[in-house]
Amino acid sequence: MGKLYDELACDYRFKEGFKTCINCGTCTAVCPAAEFYKYDPRKILDTIQRKDDAQIEELLKSDTIWYCGECMSCMTRCPRGNAAGMVIMALRNLSIRKGYFTYSERGRQVYPLSKVLVGNILKYGYCVYPDTFAFEDHVESGPVWKWFLEHKESGYARLGANYKGKGPGALRLIADEDLAELKAIFDVSGGTAQTEQIEHCSEEKAKEMGMTMEEYLRHTFEYCSPKHFNG
């Protein structure tokens, strides 16, 4: 049994999501990502089942494990009670811990995701927050949302939200003592260590690619090579 496999097997999502795969391919048949990307969860589970560390390492360094949308449609349908999506979560976690995520284009996207989502949680107490939802980065939100964001104080008040206000309500100001508790949770539960690991590995990769961190952030957020898609 290989070391990477052993580490993977310690993850509770792996324990929950991986029993014995019979390679029937039901997960792939129902998977929205498999239709769109060059992605086959059946093959991933089969690779892991072989417990070959070299193959698992290759997987951890690849784009493949980052294609899943974690909709968990596979979890409903597997006749053996596996959840390929949960296994993917364990693989991604291990890829980050080992620093392998920067080897692939899709893996490197962990950096902008961490910047925005972890940044929002620790600064505002929300995963998504109007002040960091720039229209320029979300043109698909349409002219209606461009208009709304330009008038968000009045707009949110019109809709009964408590934007940046004290007390309960939608988009209320999360108090400093509550934010401090979130930070303390990150510190004791590995969240801070993982954020620092993402930051450190991304800085190393940016150097290797000859980019400043700002350039690396934009590049990883925006760049998409055509190699990922089904024909």
Added chain:
Amino acid sequence: MIYQGKQKIWSDYQKDIPDDHWFYARSCIRQNFFPASEKYFLEITKGLLGKDICDNEHHTTCGGIAYHSDTIPQETAMTIVARQFAIMTECGYENLVVSCITSFGNYNETIETWREFPELEAKIRENLWKACRREFKIPKYVAHASDLIYKFRNEIAAKAVNRLVDRNTGEPLRVVEHIGCHYSKMFPHKGFGGAEYPCVLSGMVESWGGRVIDYPERRHCCGYGFRQYHVKANRGYCVSNTYKKFESMEPFHPDMIITNCPGCPYFLDRWQYVISEQTGKTYGQNGYGIPVLTYEELAGLMLGYDPWDLGLQTHQVAVEPLLDKIGVKYDPAAKYLGVNKEDIMRPELPQFLKCH
């Protein structure tokens, strides 16, 4: 009563949820994009039906989006969840009602994992004590907010001033229902009707006079995919999934779509705009799109609330064709007014998608 045949099978897919006394956990995405839906959830359950729902300011994100975007470890996500449970416990509540489907899945995943691995629950309790000096009881019941509206759908119907019926023809409106993936795909026994026959939204539609459309891609994901949306480079995945659903439902001519997930109504609405900009194609009648509503927005329309109080002006797809079919009264001139009727101008018009 002795259940047999289909009745027996159907009873296995039901869940009996408490009638009252809930702690409300809000949703990150809904607070951003559908704040009025959360307001009207409270208005309907507390104000209209007289239920006891606690809306506490100290709870935060559950971390679910960050967790499913793989930016925080499972232990961090679970400790944030534990803090939510602790605040609920401190407020004296045992039932948790959750605005977000991702959170609903997150809370259920946490509880189910702890049930199987008690040592992990012990570790998370230790984490929470170290970080926050808080303790908690696991909720006796975790419901999604749409479960409560489903439970009280007939009471809402009894108080309704509008029906899901075309006022000109008398025919039931044709409604597509779209259920968020993490409602019952992960833990089928947690949702009304399970993953096979989820009825949380179809039950509302039928109770309020509409007809549910069955179509091939009914259970396909909207395409959110967490990292697939939050990274600009990946959004082709999202729009492709939505496109697949719209192409599949188009031949059935839906009058509207009802959803129970925070992201789904946003994506099913906005990607219609993107598809129209990219291809010129629209899916509603006469160049309009198909309106996509949250269940609170639809319940609010049935109960006669003002559509602009419900926030329908923040949808990209114009809702007026639906309002006209139902016979909902509205003031077109008030659509884009800010608070206290402030003039905050109007959005620009899309190139193809017809808007009022």
